[in-house]
Amino acid sequence: MFKFGTILNEHIIRQVGRRFSSGHSKSLPIPPSIDVLEGPEDWAEARRWVSQFKVESIPRTLVQLSFSRSSGPGGQNVNKVNTKATVRCSTDAYWIPLWARAALIKSPQYVSSTKSLLITSTVYRSQSQNVDDCLTKLHALVLSAASSPIKNETSEETKKRVEGHQKAQKERNRKDKVQRSAVKQYRSGKGKGGWD
Incomplete structure (x- = not known):
């Protein structure tokens, strides 16, 4: 008997396979x-997915990138070079867990008109470093949203300790x-040495 999730996963695997064959690196x-x-x-x-995702980094090919000039102080470089990086990623992306999407929608980085996450960075003077910073922030955001609803099972040792307490x-x-x-008995005179 086939489950809808199995069919959906097979469809996603085919899409990922096409992505690999079309020249995307990872x-x-x-x-x-x-x-x-x-x-x-x-x-x-x-938990298994989180442990796998934790060690990966988000490839640039899975997000939309755009660049603009940074505002504020920074000398001539700010006025000449588009160093501000903006990363946009759909919350419906195949690699974002379904259970994490509710938390992502509540995050300040969510843009409801495009149903996507929007992250910017102007920390560095280099465009590529700002892109890496955006991807790191996106990774942390997805990891946090995916990890928060996971409940850890209580160990036997902890259960015994709580029972003892x-x-x-x-x-x-x-x-x-x-x-x-x-x-109370003493005060009411029923106990030894009470009132006469």
Whole structure:
């Protein structure tokens, strides 16, 4: 029995294959087709994708680049050279996980009219360094959006430690209750040495 996600992934793989054969140098890992992370299996798949994506860098071929002159101080270079880099990337790109798109749409870099992420950089005097800076920012943004909904499973050691803390707290609560009860009995004259 075929799942829609399987068919979609096969379609994406064919597109990526075409991209490789058309001269593009490298591609990013394809995320699993999960809309919302809902359980340990989804978290595990998402975690695998994040670990693969973390070590990759976004190739320039997967984004739209544009350049303009930087504003502000910087001498003659600012007025002559288009060093400001702008990177635009669709939130529907095949390499952006479905579960991360809701967070990306809420980010300040999202442009709703084009349904894309827009990142600029004027940090460096070099155009190529500014492009690299934009791609680094985009990578960090996608990584953060993809990682935030992943819940880590609690280890057995942590579970046992929490259980121990809960038992100790119950015992402290019980002792406090016994002590308060004794004080109340004493005050009401029912305890030893009470009022005559």
